[in-house]
Amino acid sequence: MDGERETNATPTSFFRGVSEKLESQQQEQQTSLQQQRSAGGHTGGYGDSSGTDGSGNAHAGPRVAGGSTGGSTGSRQRVHATELVERARYIRNQPKNTSPIDASAHPSLLPEPLPAVRNKKCLILDVDETLVHSSYQNTGRYDVHLPIALDRDTHVNVYVAFRPHLHRFLEAVAPLFEVVIFTASLSTYCDPLMDSIDKQRILGSLRLFREHCSVVGTTYVKDLSLLGRNLEQVAIIDNSPIAYLFQQRNAIPITSWFDDSRDEELLRLIPVLEALAEADTVYDVLDNYNALLQLQQLHENSGEKYSSCVLALLKGNANFQCLSKSEVNKLNVVGLSAQEVTDKIVAALPSKNGNVIILQGLSGTGKGTTVSKLKDALPKCVTWSNGNIFRSYTYLCNEVLAAQGKEITEESLTDELLSSVEKRVTFVKCEDGMFHTMLDGTTRVADVQNTLLKTPLISSKVPTVAQQTQGEVIRFGAGAVKQLSADGYNVILEGRSQTLDYIASPLRFELVIPDVEVLGQRRAAQRVMAKALEMLDDSASDEEVSKVLVKAVETLQQQ
Structure with a gap:
């Protein structure tokens, strides 16, 4: 009416x-x-x-x-x-x-x-x-x-x-x-x-x-x-x-x-x-x-x-606390060492405890090295990645479906299954005083991350499960980071901006190299260094290092 x-x-x-x-x-x-x-x-x-x-x-x-x-x-x-x-x-x-x-x-x-x-x-x-x-x-x-x-x-x-x-x-x-x-x-x-x-x-x-x-x-x-x-x-x-x-x-x-x-x-x-x-x-x-x-x-x-x-x-x-209203602090890393970049980030922190630090940027900008330096500079500093959460979901989905004689497919990942699996993965502070992701409240993910969670079968099914559980894993990660920060941990999340927007934190830093050509050169230098390290031992002289670097470039060009 x-x-x-x-x-x-x-x-x-x-x-x-x-x-x-x-x-x-x-x-x-x-x-x-x-x-x-x-x-x-x-x-x-x-x-x-x-x-x-x-x-x-x-x-x-x-x-x-x-x-x-x-x-x-x-x-x-x-x-x-x-x-x-x-x-x-x-x-x-x-x-x-x-x-x-x-x-x-x-x-x-x-x-x-x-x-x-x-x-x-x-x-x-x-x-x-x-x-x-x-x-x-x-x-x-x-x-x-x-x-x-x-x-x-x-x-x-x-x-x-x-x-x-x-x-x-x-x-x-x-x-x-x-x-x-x-x-x-x-x-x-x-x-x-x-x-x-x-x-x-x-x-x-x-x-x-x-x-x-x-x-x-x-x-x-x-x-x-x-x-x-x-x-x-x-x-x-x-x-x-x-x-x-x-x-x-x-x-x-x-x-x-x-x-x-x-x-x-x-x-x-x-x-x-x-x-x-x-x-x-x-x-x-x-x-x-x-x-x-x-x-x-x-x-x-x-x-x-x-x-x-x-x-x-x-x-x-959970309320899906997913957005930061703050602007990203862009750091031009050209001409700066990893330690100088780290010092700039540490100087911008309000304290040395309980920070949630978002570090984003394209490959080649030095995120990995900066993370290592930050972990050395800050007390109780840990990194967070959603990778093991996706693997945990995949492992548990496979466990349930295998018992029914089924495989992981888009059709078999029903809402009922995903809801039940979500409840089996928790993030808690254990008797040792450390936080752990737990399966069924008894198995620490840290104890099985390189065994049960990395079998060829689980690895092959992770993309299928991840496609349907992005929301659940984002919620889990946001909650875990919040717990760690509340307990005084400094938490670093590193990656691309598209995957980090769901974490609420004003401490957002993006490492940038404005010159695309320079960025390409840095990426190439990282590849050459990785290849050279495979060919060197700890006793190599400066002259041997120079020769191996040239050889590494030649090897990469042939690949």
Whole structure:
């Protein structure tokens, strides 16, 4: 049921200007929706806010043919981790609040929180097409019949159908949040409806209606800045992007629901909300979650499949702390020794303990030597690589599949398998006071990294597993680095920028050689030195070294 003011304007995307393609898709969807309404496909007069996209402008799960929401894990599409990081970085750079209203000059829409919910986040729930669908027409499929008195002389009958899994969803969120019902509908309709849905009042009594919305042009907007709550602790679930126009980073988009009995959107949101409840701020979860949704939309018609990046984002409430907002400190290494480069990096550190140092650059810039020098210069200094984590996942996947008489293939790496394997790999501080990656809590990866994890079979299957577990391994690595740093370790991560963006640290250094020709010469020199070392012994004289270097060049030219 629609309480909107009719408009031809295209609804703003949940992250304004995120891409021309996304904006184009939304315009097409809105045009289609308006055509449906013109044909009389949408009835009612009490419902929610404006410009709602009936085709599901944004949603918690992928859509399958026929417009319904896919319930099969196999229907999920695959997002590459670097792509996800870039999109999340974009979202994090967007403002948290674009409301034109000075909230401090207005009374709060909500009273002070009760003691029982004072330390909980505030969850705003929309009603129409989010939790229920209402109509003036009796279609024979409804859960509640509401006789509504519009005024003394006007009475109407409203028939309300509940979205599948509604009560299970409400029972899940009630203990986790301060729940507020916020609808652009009239209170004469929504109050008796919510009384019928929430008979035990497990959601509390906080309800806001049309009169609490801000009118923007021809639409109703729910301005979260006026609630009287810290925006970092507020999230809204709404099927209409216009509803959260001023606080788009606080949104949990959901498809509009009308009558699909197979819909599982509310179930899919439960793990998202569990993660949200435990996060420091809602943005820790929602920026990454919405990055995934946006990429899903962009790829929806391309035939690509998404991986279980969803697990990496949400399982275990890890929150996927993946982005650094700081600029990279570029160090021109031309004419500098490795020790001089190291001294510059050490001088830039805030202390000598607990640093997470990101060292990136192309091959030939001296990253490896600089890492060695840093390890000598800093106490409790370790390096981190995700290589053994990928190998651990591969080993455990092979163990499970081999017992079933199967091999590792893209098809055999189901979400259920990857989820179970993820739980078997942990990073803990052991009795010896050292941190170790553990398999099943008993086997140290350090003890098997050169044996079980490097058999020809495991090595050959690592690329297949890595393709589907980038998100999980990124999450694991970020968590491990955070633990090490908190314990006072200096952690160095070395590699290319594309593989390091997921670690949050302001200490980012890139070794650069502006002259490409010089970079090529350094790479060649490294190859010659490596070959010469194979031909020399420790007792070689300077003259012998010179001769061997020439011979090494000749040998490499012949290869």
